[in-house]
């Protein structure tokens with residue numbers, strides 16, 4: 210059995226050094242078209258992007274909506290809109306990529322063919338390196354056609370020879386059983402062997418074109434050459450590594466199963482599971498359907514960058530590329546238009562990578578920072594309602610409802626740390642103890658809003674609930690008091706100003 214191939218990149222213990230070219234370990238909140246313009250030319254080594262297909266609904270795409278099946282005309286119209294949206298962004302990405310850098314574009318069947326043409330135009334057809342097929346699922350019930358089970362990842366270079374570290378993976382058992390069938394006197398140490406060509410096609414004038422052991426390679430077929438000079442062939446023969454057919458003919462090269470290093474990863478990736486509930490990678494899942502597995506980003510980053518190189522993800526969602534880059538000792542820059550996504554990834558970097566979100570530490574080359582978050586009341590007012598809800602829930606340390614339709618009057622839940630699990634519910638018993646959060650992007654929450662939240666609390670039998678809005682009418686406040694007197698249940702009415710002033714949002718970001 211072949212040995213497990215050695216990884217070509219180890220997890221570093223030391224933090225990556227800051228770059229002199231550009232600020233790294235920064236998450237920028239904002240439209241990447243604007244944010245990218247702030248970066249100098251040719252400053253990053255590796256770019257990975259995984260843009261939402263339907264750009265004009267990008268907020269929803271982060272939070273949930275992905276499965277769309279529309280009429281062809283509709284899809285075609287939105288594909289054009291998508292390409293129009295992506296083109297100037299890819300032009301900017303091309304500009305900031307170093308000449309030795311690599312660019313990965315993650316997409317799927319909706320637009321992959323159009324994306325390829327656009328990228329050929331921007332990077333140049335001869336910079337195209339790979340179309341990677343990531344088989345993200347095996348089960349896709351579609352009775353009208355073949356199930357869509359894969360994503361496409363395009364890989365481009367940018368003019369010069371890009372960094373590329375070959376990753377070796379284990380050979381499949383069926384491959385080993387099918388090819389390594391022969392034994393000789395070395396079987397106990399080298400294992401079984403297979404035979405490979407000892408000659409290559411084409412004539413050579415040098416050593417490898419010479420006659421060896423009476424065989425002239427130029428006379429084989431249309432003319433061949435030895436894979437090694439005769440002197441080395443003799444050495445290999447002395448070590449028993451050459452197979453001489455008993456009936457004569459061209460000798461072959463013996464490859465022993467215990468000595469093969471592993472199979473270079475090719476362009477079909479079927480060994481990385483998605484974050485579906487039952488996969489072994491499910492424990493990474495933060496609850497956002499567009500989140501990609503760390504193993505996928507690990508592979509890309511290891512292949513196309515070296516330690517301390519700069520990795521940029523300009524649509525970074527939950528920050529999978531940033532976490533992978535940090536773990537692998539690379540520097541990184543993240544951009545996302547969604548403030549919620551920025552906070553989610555900041556929390557992930559703190560929790561998973563154990564690095565601090567701290568301006569002072571960042572200035573001395575440790576820690577990281579999030580820039581350009583819309584923290585003012587005015588900006589929060591202008592946020593799409595969806596984002597505002599998520600902002601408020603996360604600011605309170607709660608978990609937003611991923612399904613935004615049919616939320617039954619609950620926008621999020623707080624699971625207090627102090628909750629004592631119910632004995633008969635096992636490990637997840639604490640999930641029974643939670644407080645509902647209701648968010649209204651309104652200036653004056655009135656009594657009817659409070660009435661309906663009271664109904665939610667009664668229905669769900671909750672003792673405490675949180676309400677977030679810009680302000681409350683006096684009727685609303687009196688109703689909250691009356692509800693407490695009547696039922697003993699508490700509604701905590703918070704204003705956006707309360708949250709901003711106390712900087713709860715910053716602390717919990």
Ligand SMILES: C[S@@+](CC[C@H](N)C(=O)[O-])C[C@H]1O[C@@H](n2cnc3c(N)ncnc32)[C@H](O)[C@@H]1O
Pocket residue numbers: 239240241242259260261264267268270271499500501502523524525526527528529530544545546547550
């Ligand atoms: C498919 S998700 C990326 C998921 C990510 N690969 C991960 O593993 O978490 C796409 C992200 O692009 C962001 N986005 C959409 N339009 C953007 C824009 N114009 N500028 C920056 N980010 C944008 C969305 O907010 C969303 O978080």
